[in-house]
Amino acid sequence: MFFPWWSVAPAAALVGFLYKSKANFLAGFIAIALLWLIMALVIDMNAAVPLAEKIAKILLVNSKVLLLLITATLGGLVGGFGALTGSLLRGK
Amino acid sequence: MITMKIIKLLISLSITVLLIWALDKSWVVGGSRIPPLGKFLDPFHGFWQNIESKNHKLPEKLEIPGLKEPVTIVFDSIMIPHVFAQHDEDLYLAQGYVTALHRLWQMEFQTHAAAGRISELIGAGKDDAVLNYDRGQRRLGMVFAAENAFKRMEGDPLANRVANRYADGINAYIQSLSYKDLPLEYKLMDYAPEEWTPLKSALLLRSMAQTLNMGDKDMQMTNALALFGKEMVDLLYPDLEPMGDPIVDRTDRWDFEPVKTEDTPPALPAELIAISGLTTPDPTIGSNNWAVSGSKTKTGSPILCNDPHLNITLPSIWYGIQLQSPTVNVMGVSLPGAPGVIIGFNDSIAWGVTNAQRDLVDWYKIKFENDRKEKYELDGSWKESRKVVEKFSVRDQVTRYDTVIYTHWGPVPYDENYRADNNRKHYAFRWIAHDESEELLTFYKLNRAKNHNDYMKALDHYSSPAQNFVFASVTGDIAMRIQGKFPVRRKGEGKFVLDGSKSSSGPQAYIPFDQNVMDKNPERGFVSSANQYPADATYPYYVNAVSYEAYRNRRINNILRESNSVTVTDMMNLQNDNYSIKAEEVLPFLLDRLDVTGFNDVEKYSYETLKAWDYVYHADSESASYFEAWWTNLFPLIWDEMRNDEVSLSYPTAWNTINLMKTKPDLEFYDIKETPEKETLTNLIRASFSKGIAEIEQWKKEKGVTEKVNWADFKDTYIEHLTRTEALGFHVQHGGHANAVNAASRKHGPSWRMVVSVEKDGPKAFATYPGGQSGNPGSLYYSSMLDHWSNGKYFNLIFLQKAEDAGNKANFTTTLKPK
Numbered sequence: 001m002f003f004p005w006w007s008v009a010p011a012a013a014l015v016g017f018l019y020k021s022k023a024n025f026l027a028g029f030i031a032i033a034l035l036w037l038i039m040a041l042v043i044d045m046n047a048a049v050p051l052a053e054k055i056a057k058i059l060l061v062n063s064k065v066l067l068l069l070i071t072a073t074l075g076g077l078v079g080g081f082g083a084l085t086g087s088l089l090r091g092k
Numbered sequence: 093m094i095t096m097k098i099i100k101l102l103i104s105l106s107i108t109v110l111l112i113w114a115l116d117k118s119w120v121v122g123g124s125r126i127p128p129l130g131k132f133l134d135p136f137h138g139f140w141q142n143i144e145s146k147n148h149k150l151p152e153k154l155e156i157p158g159l160k161e162p163v164t165i166v167f168d169s170i171m172i173p174h175v176f177a178q179h180d181e182d183l184y185l186a187q188g189y190v191t192a193l194h195r196l197w198q199m200e201f202q203t204h205a206a207a208g209r210i211s212e213l214i215g216a217g218k219d220d221a222v223l224n225y226d227r228g229q230r231r232l233g234m235v236f237a238a239e240n241a242f243k244r245m246e247g248d249p250l251a252n253r254v255a256n257r258y259a260d261g262i263n264a265y266i267q268s269l270s271y272k273d274l275p276l277e278y279k280l281m282d283y284a285p286e287e288w289t290p291l292k293s294a295l296l297l298r299s300m301a302q303t304l305n306m307g308d309k310d311m312q313m314t315n316a317l318a319l320f321g322k323e324m325v326d327l328l329y330p331d332l333e334p335m336g337d338p339i340v341d342r343t344d345r346w347d348f349e350p351v352k353t354e355d356t357p358p359a360l361p362a363e364l365i366a367i368s369g370l371t372t373p374d375p376t377i378g379s380n381n382w383a384v385s386g387s388k389t390k391t392g393s394p395i396l397c398n399d400p401h402l403n404i405t406l407p408s409i410w411y412g413i414q415l416q417s418p419t420v421n422v423m424g425v426s427l428p429g430a431p432g433v434i435i436g437f438n439d440s441i442a443w444g445v446t447n448a449q450r451d452l453v454d455w456y457k458i459k460f461e462n463d464r465k466e467k468y469e470l471d472g473s474w475k476e477s478r479k480v481v482e483k484f485s486v487r488d489q490v491t492r493y494d495t496v497i498y499t500h501w502g503p504v505p506y507d508e509n510y511r512a513d514n515n516r517k518h519y520a521f522r523w524i525a526h527d528e529s530e531e532l533l534t535f536y537k538l539n540r541a542k543n544h545n546d547y548m549k550a551l552d553h554y555s556s557p558a559q560n561f562v563f564a565s566v567t568g569d570i571a572m573r574i575q576g577k578f579p580v581r582r583k584g585e586g587k588f589v590l591d592g593s594k595s596s597s598g599p600q601a602y603i604p605f606d607q608n609v610m611d612k613n614p615e616r617g618f619v620s621s622a623n624q625y626p627a628d629a630t631y632p633y634y635v636n637a638v639s640y641e642a643y644r645n646r647r648i649n650n651i652l653r654e655s656n657s658v659t660v661t662d663m664m665n666l667q668n669d670n671y672s673i674k675a676e677e678v679l680p681f682l683l684d685r686l687d688v689t690g691f692n693d694v695e696k697y698s699y700e701t702l703k704a705w706d707y708v709y710h711a712d713s714e715s716a717s718y719f720e721a722w723w724t725n726l727f728p729l730i731w732d733e734m735r736n737d738e739v740s741l742s743y744p745t746a747w748n749t750i751n752l753m754k755t756k757p758d759l760e761f762y763d764i765k766e767t768p769e770k771e772t773l774t775n776l777i778r779a780s781f782s783k784g785i786a787e788i789e790q791w792k793k794e795k796g797v798t799e800k801v802n803w804a805d806f807k808d809t810y811i812e813h814l815t816r817t818e819a820l821g822f823h824v825q826h827g828g829h830a831n832a833v834n835a836a837s838r839k840h841g842p843s844w845r846m847v848v849s850v851e852k853d854g855p856k857a858f859a860t861y862p863g864g865q866s867g868n869p870g871s872l873y874y875s876s877m878l879d880h881w882s883n884g885k886y887f888n889l890i891f892l893q894k895a896e897d898a899g900n901k902a903n904f905t906t907t908l909k910p911k
Contacts, residue, residue, distance in 0.1 A: 002270065005134035006112045013108075039135035046145040048872035051276075055139055057819040058280070059126070071133040071140075074115060078130065081108040088101040 008032050008075065009082035016086030028083025033076030040071050118282035120488070123218060127280050137272040139279055142870040149904040150193075157267075158185055158260045159910040164895045165190060167903045170887055171865035171873040174414040174423075176895045181257050183417040184431045186908055188261025191411055192288075195428040195867040196265065197275040198407040200285055201814055203292045203429060206234050206299035208482070213283055215487045223486060224510075227494050230482040231505040232306070234298055236498075237526045241294040244528035251532045255290035258431035262288040276869055277815065293532075296429030301525040303402065305557035307638045308453035311519075312742040314588040319739065327752070328744045331587070331636055332629055335747060337646045339560060339621045340572060340611040343630050348607050350632035351580050353600040378641055379446035380667070380833060381562040382620035382648055383570040385613065390657045393851040394564035397663050398435055398444025399842040401835045406813045406821065406874065408863030410435075410844045414892065415539070422539040423857070423891050425844055432535040435846065437855045437891075440542040441565045442848040446621045448558035448574050449637035452524035456501045456592030460518060465497050465507075469593040475500065501592055502526055520592055524577055529555040544569045544612065551575045552605055560621035564850045572619035573610040574626050578603045581634040603633055618652045620645065622833075642747035643673040643831040660858060663847045668884040669833040675707040675719055678750045682722070687778040695785050709834075711804035711827040720806070720829075721784030729776045732764050746831075803827060809836055811862055811878070813869075820869050824862070824882045834884075847886065854893075858886035 012028040021027060044052050044064070056067040115130025132138040150167070163186040166174040173190045177183035192199065204210055208229030216223040229235075245251045266285050278284060316325050381398040389395050402409055410425035415433060424436015435444050460477075461467040467474035478498040485491050497504045501520035506512070530553040537550035547563050551573055554561075558576025563569070579586070579599030590597040609626040611619055624645035626635060651666055652658075683703060691699065698718040705715030730749060734741040744752070752759055753773060762773045771779075788801055797805065804825040813820035828836035835841055846859040862881040866873035880887060890901050898905075 004271075005131045005137045006116065009108055009112060036133075036135050040140050043135060043140045043143050047143045047870070048146040048148065049143075049870060049874065051139070051143045051870040054819040054869065058817060067133075070129075071135065074130060074133055078108070078111055078115070081104060081111060085101065085104040085108050088097065088104050 006078060008035070009078050012079040012082035013086030013089075016083035017090050018086075020087040020090050024087035025080040025084040029076040029080030031083075032079025033072040035079075036075035037068060037072035040068055044068075120215070125214065125282065127282050131271065132279055139276055139870075141272045142276045142279070142868055144868065144871045146872060148871065150906045152905070153907050153909055155911040156185070156189060156261070156264045156908045157911040158257075158264060159908060161910065163908040164905060165908065166892070166895050166898045166905045168890055168898070168901055169903050170412070170876060171903070172412040172414065172889075174890070174892050174895070174898070175416065177415075177417045180417050180419055181253065183415055183420075184254050184257040185261040185264070187413065187415060187426070187431055188258040188263075188288075189265050189908065190261075191413070191426065191428050192262040192265035194865055195407055195411060196262070196285060197277045198814065198867050199262070199288075199292075199296070199429040201277070202299055203295045205229070206238070206295045206302065208234065208484075211484055211486045213281060213487060216489060216492075223484060223492065226484055227482070227510055228505070230494065231496050231503055231510060232302075232521060233498075233503045233523065233526050234295070234302065236480075236503065237298045237301075237523070238291060238295040240526060240528050241298060241531075242291045244530060245290060245294060245532060248530065248533065250536065251530065252290070254431050254532060254536060255293050258293065259288045259290050275867065281815075293430045296427060297531055298525055300427065301557040304447045304559075305450075305452050305525065306523060308451055308455075309638050309742045310451070310453065310455050310587065310589050312740050315739045315741055317588060319741070327756075328748065329742070330748065331634075332625060333640065333642060333745065333747055333751070335642050335646065337624060337649045338628055339574060339624060339626045339645075340609045340619075341614070341616075341628070342609075342611065343628055346607075346630065346632055348604075350607060351601045351604065353580050353582060354596075378623040378644070378830075378835060380620075380622045380644055380648060380835070381444040381446045381560065382618060382652060383442075383562050383564040383572075384652060384655075384658050384663070385570050385617040386568050388617040388652075388656055388658050389849075390659050391849060391851060393566070393849055394568060394570050395658060395660060395663055396437070396442040396444060396562060396564040396570075396848045396850060397667060397846065398446070398562065399667050399835075399845045400435065400445065401841055402843040403839060404809075404811050404841050404843055404862050406811055406863050406869075407867030408843070408861055408865075410861055412859070412861075412865060412889075416892075420540045421893070423889060424846070425861075430532070430535075432532065433539050434535055435844065436539075437848045437850065437857055438539065438541070439566070439854065440850075441547065441563065442850050442855065442857075443538055443541075443547065443564075444562045444846065445559040446562075447623055448560050448576055448626070449623050449640050450558050450576065450578060450626075451586050451636045451638060452556070452558065452576070452578075454501075454522045454586055455589040456499070456520040456522065456597060457589060458499055458501075458504060458518040458520050458592045465518075468499055470500075471593070471595055499592065501598065519589065522598075524558075524579075525556045527555065527577065529577075531556075543567065544571055547571065548573070560623075560626075562619060562621065564848070566850050566852055566855075569613060570619050571610070571612040572621060574608050574621075575605070575610075576608070578608065578633070581636065583634045585634065585636075587636050607633075616653065618649075620648050620652060622648055638742075639745050642745065644833050644835065647671060647673050647833050660847050660849050660856065664845075664858065664884070664886055666833060667842070667845050667847070668828075670709040670827045670829065671833070672707050672709060672829055672831045674746060674750070674831040675705070678723070678753075679705065679707070679719060681750075681754060682726075682777055682781075685774055685777050686781060687774060694789055695782065698785050698788075709803055709827050709829040709832055711802065711825055712800075713803045713827070714800040716803035716829070717788060717801045717806040718784065720803075721787050722781050723784075725783040725787070726776060726780035729764065729780050730761055730773075732766070733761055807836075808838055809841065810839055811875075812839060822875060822878060824878065826882045842881075845881070845886065855891055857889035857891060859889050860886045 016024050052064045118128045161178045164176040175186050208226035211223045211226045379400040383396040386392045411428050414423035422433045422438040424433040459469040480496045482494045499520045502522040504518050534554040541547050555577035561573050563571040580601040622644035623641040625640040701715045709716045763770050809824050809826045811822045828834035830837045844861045849856040860881045864873040864876040
């Protein structure tokens with residue numbers, strides 16, 4: 001099955017629609033940010049070589065920690081706006 | 093209220109879509125392309141997916157379309173695949189598949205570079221630098237050469253089948269890939285692989301030929317002739333340097349009738365040529381190979397060794413593999429992009445290659461009828477030229493076009509549209525690799541060869557790039573054959589540019605293959621080659637090259653001559669030998685001529701250190717660094733006349749320079765043209781000494797080195813990624829020097845070291861290379877062999893008769909099943 005990287009957005013939108021709350025953006029942001037962060041951490045912990053560090057250098061952020069934070073943040077932003085959009089589709 | 097709701101919704105939706113769009117696109121910021129950050133950083137699809145775990149394995153079963161029967165692949169501890177197939181067709185399909193699995197990006201990038209298509213991937217570059225590189229490749233006729241080779245391949249049913257099955261395997265792998273499975277470089281550079289075709293295999297082989305055999309200095313020599321005169325040219329650039337140890341020593345024992353051509357001297361153009369040839373061969377590219385007869389080895393079986401020297405890059409140039417089918421059982425290294433094993437061994441024989449130094453490039457001066465260049469002069473009448481429009485699909489730009497004129501000699505690379513600087517003359521470029529050839533068949537047959545006869549028949553298919561093929565068989569034969577398609581040259585021909593208006597300027601004949609330089613079971617008990625001159629002046633054909641090796645060959649032969657009861661360990665030691673005959677031959681002379689008055693402290697110290705040097709480029713040698721700094725400053729000081737902006741000229745060889753310093757102390761070249769004073773050699777020796785020492789002090793300051801300047805640090809052997817990305821390369825601590833048998837310099841060196849004892853109960857092979865089997869920087873196997881290589885250690889190559897024999901040497905096994 002083909003799930004592109006941005007399918008977290010419609011997924012978060014669906015959840016935002018079904019479970020509308022007072023903090024839709026934040027809920028979506030935290031959910032996807034955590035999802036991406038944990039997945040990246042698990043991969044990195046089992047890594048045979050420190051590729052994440054090398055990629056951090058190539059992207060000029062120079063620190064793996066920063067790279068992880070950026071990963072989480074970007075995922076979070078997409079998830080957050082997705083959830084917000086979904087929640088706004090709903091009536092009240 | 094409802095309207096507010098809708099506005100909020102639309103804003104949120106727009107932001108979401110915009111964000112996804114922006115993060116899905118690769119942006120070019122300040123000239124560099126940033127990968128699409130959303131895609132690239134997503135841990136489920138992006139680069140995180142390229143990070144392999146320590147015990148990464150392939151699935152036990154993989155379904156591959158195109159296979160007839162299952163193929164078993166056993167991967168060992170260094171990730172070499174041992175491929176067991178039941179048909180040749182399945183074998184080459186599996187080779188294509190597994191090679192693509194590990195090296196797809198490399199194969200495609202290298203063939204794009206050969207074909208002049210890099211601007212398609214990364215854009216035109218700063219000031220069109222990348223586009224101009226691509227244009228150069230097309231104008232040199234790289235694609236033209238590959239197409240000719242491909243036509244020949246297509247015409248031979250065997251070569252055609254092999255090349256197509258190999259392509260099928262690669263394509264089976266490509267088709268299985270979604271974004272998350274793509275090799276890292278595709279994700280970084282934001283593009284996807286295209287379909288592989290047999291033409292690309294031809295391109296890959298031509299790309300190797302370009303690295304090895306496109307060197308020439310015909311234009312530089314023509315200028316030298318005009319500027320300095322014939323006597324000086326013969327003095328500075330002799331055809332044959334008399335230092336001894338040719339590849340084959342057969343003085344006066346050539347038992348064949350050579351092909352004769354007319355003795356008309358070729359006509360030379362009179363003008364000086366401003367522009368240099370498109371390529372100057374790197375003098376550090378070369379190789380060693382040798383085979384020792386059982387009469388000199390401890391086991392009584394011959395030992396064969398090969399270490400090809402190339403640009404050391406990652407992913408590694410070579411890919412280790414074992415191939416077995418009912419017709420073949422062979423192991424060694426392959427070139428990703430071409431089927432078969434290129435250097436290796438089977439149950440009966442072993443073979444290897446070094447580059448045969450021979451001038452295989454000619455430039456023909458063309459006289460066009462007019463500016464339209466539709467006709468050019470040939471033998472008194474006008475011949476039609478051919479126009480080829482090259483298309484460049486430059487990334488992020490409109491398509492660019494470049495028209496290249498082809499004559500029957502070859503393409504005309506320089507004209508008013510390309511590198512027109514100061515050059516109004518048109519020269520056609522003829523390269524031996526423009527012709528058809530059958531390398532695939534050569535390696536197909538070598539892989540299956542059982543004896544010397546089979547080896548000879550296999551080489552009869554080989555025309556370019558010319559190589560010195562070393563051979564050893566289990567029955568005790570050793571042999572060397574310099575094999576290539578060589579034009580029969582009149583004396584001096586090919587050394588200078590030629591008159592393209594006369595068809596008599598072209599090659600009248602080619603040396604029959606059985607008259608190439610070769611040897612079998614010589615009395616001295618060994619054969620060897622290290623890019624030196626092929627044979628002495630008694631060889632009945634005129635031979636010319638840009639340069640010949642003068643040092644590694646003599647060191648190898650000196651050691652082998654003195655050796656008895658040779659073991660594989662002795663041979664490994666020889667491959668890692670760091671002794672420099674050049675240093676031995678020039679340093680005492682330089683120290684003797686050095687004016688020691690007025691030394692500062694550092695100069696005093698380095699002088700003493702140099703006097704005590706053993707001429708060995710150990711990793712921790714300080715003298716080596718001082719000598720290197722001295723010599724690299726002396727050499728250009730002597731030959732400052734050759735660095736001319738108006739007219740391109742060549743440096744003489746190091747060997748000849750040293751020879752001239754000793755025999756011609758009053759040569760006019762010692763005077764530095766720019767200065768009003770008249771310098772002597774003694775002046776230059778002292779000046780370059782001080783300059784070199786100062787250079788090292790400067791280096792030490794910049795690097796923060798307060799202790800000795802270790803050779804390994806000063807040399808800084810650097811294994812670079814093909815994209816020049818610093819983070820994906822490695823700096824290594826390693827001794828050696830281009831003039832030593834261990835020819836490791838900064839970015840060039842032994843790209844594969846192999847020692848094979850060709851024994852009756854099975855070959856015992858040991859090998860290593862500076863990198864690893866996987867092209868994935870996220871894999872343990874990207875550089876798993878690097879430490880061994882840096883430390884002069886070798887891996888035992890496991891040569892299996894059956895898949896089941898692997899036992900605990902197998903890392904894991906994968907079966908490819910027909911889909």
